[in-house]
Amino acid sequence: KAGVTQxxxxxxxxxxxxxxxxxxxxxxxRSVSWYQQTPGQGLQFLFEYFSETQRNKGNFPGRFSGRQFxxxxxxxxxxxxxLGDSALYLCASSLRGNYGYTFGSxxxxxxx
Amino acid sequence: xxxxKQNSPSLSVQEGRISILNCDYTNSMFxxxxxxxxxxxxxxxxxxxxxxxxxxxxxxxxxxxxxxSAKHLSLHIVPSQPGDSAxxxxxxxxxxxxxxxxxxxxxxxxxxxxxx
Numbered sequence: 001k002a003g004v005t006q007x008x009x010x011x012x013x014x015x016x017x018x019x020x021x022x023x024x025x026x027x028x029x030r031s032v033s034w035y036q037q038t039p040g041q042g043l044q045f046l047f048e049y050f051s052e053t054q055r056n057k058g059n060f061p062g063r064f065s066g067r068q069f070x071x072x073x074x075x076x077x078x079x080x081x082x083l084g085d086s087a088l089y090l091c092a093s094s095l096r097g098n099y100g101y102t103f104g105s106x107x108x109x110x111x112x
Numbered sequence: 113x114x115x116x117k118q119n120s121p122s123l124s125v126q127e128g129r130i131s132i133l134n135c136d137y138t139n140s141m142f143x144x145x146x147x148x149x150x151x152x153x154x155x156x157x158x159x160x161x162x163x164x165x166x167x168x169x170x171x172x173x174x175x176x177x178x179x180x181s182a183k184h185l186s187l188h189i190v191p192s193q194p195g196d197s198a199x200x201x202x203x204x205x206x207x208x209x210x211x212x213x214x215x216x217x218x219x220x221x222x223x224x225x226x227x228x
Contacts (some may be wrong), residue, residue, distance in 0.1 A: 004155070033214035042221065043156075043201065048214025056215050090155050094214070101216070103148075103155030 002026065004093050004104035012110045018079040021107045025072050025093030032074040033101065034066060037088040046089075049074055050096070081111045115139045116204050118219035126227055131189040133222050135202035138183065142204035146216065147176060147187045150199045159200075160187070192226045199223050 005024040013019050025032050033056075034046040045058040049068035066076040072093075078085055088108050092101040117136045125131045133147075143164040148156035162169040162176045162185070169176050175188045189196055200223075203216040 031214055033216075035216075035218075043203075043216075043218035045215045045217070050214075058215070092155075092214075101158065101214075103157070105153065105155050 004091055004102050006089075006091050006104035006107050008107060009105065010108045010110075012112060013081050015081055015083060015111055017081050018077060019081060019109060020075050020077050021089055021091075021109070023074045023076075023091030023093075023104060025074070025091075026102055029093035029095055029102075030072055031094040031096055032068055032072065033092045033094075034074070034076050035090040035092065036060075037090060037106070038086075043090070046076065078109075083111050085109065086111045114220075115142075116202060116217050116219040118200075118202060118222050120222050121220070122223040122225070124225045124227065125192050127194055128191045131187075131192045131196065131224055131226065133187040133189075133200050133202075133224065135185045135187075135219050136183060137185075137204050139204070139206075139217075140183070141206045142217070143207050144205045145176070145178060145185050146203045146205070147174075148201045148203060148218075149196075150201060150221070156201060189224075192224075194226045194228050197224055197226050 007022045031050045033048040035043050037043045048056040052068045063079045068074045088106045090106045092103045094101045146161040147159040150156045160171050160174045160176050162178050178185045199221045201221045202219045
């Protein structure tokens with residue numbers, strides 16, 4: 001079966017702009033989590049969605065938001081981009097939010 | 113506050129020998145632990161996990177040991193192969209009625225290099 005698909009793979013944005021990243025989970029998976037990976041902070045949890053509802057949220061500012069659609073596809077949005085938002089953004093899906101998380105290959109965001 | 117720590121940034125071993133990757137945690141609420149492997153330009157791939165009710169779990173060449181009193185876990189790879197060269201992350205979670213609600217807390221990773 002197809003894995004977790006993240007688009008785009010690479011993105012370059014200017015400081016102050018906003019960006020939307022997309023994640024298509026494995027078919028049948030209803031839980032989608034997002035993580036930010038940076039060299040300094042490692043992998044950090046952003047938020048989790050299950051059946052279109054945000055169930056959990058990490059310690060990120062309100063500029064980071066997300067949503068999930070009825071087909072379980074998810075998007076995350078970052079507004080007013082800062083240089084420090086440059087990172088690899090990873091999406092992971094699971095059947096119901098238990099431990100069988102499968103990660104996508106990520107979207108590499110560069111803010112200039 | 114780094115709740116999950118991998119104190120060795122890198123580890124180098126010879127092919128065929130044992131690789132031991134270590135991980136310490138501080139949050140006593142963590143009750144489920146996982147190891148992921150990551151290649152450059154790819155997402156992490158799940159390797160093996162262990163619940164806090166166990167102290168050992170094996171899957172082929174991979175064994176994870178959990179010492180709850182020391183808040184320490186380790187991943188043993190025997191025998192190590194060059195294809196095992198990657199970054200290894202340990203992660204921890206709090207089980208809330210059978211779900212972690214998506215939140216895994218990761219260590220900083222250890223770069224494993226297996227030399228032929």
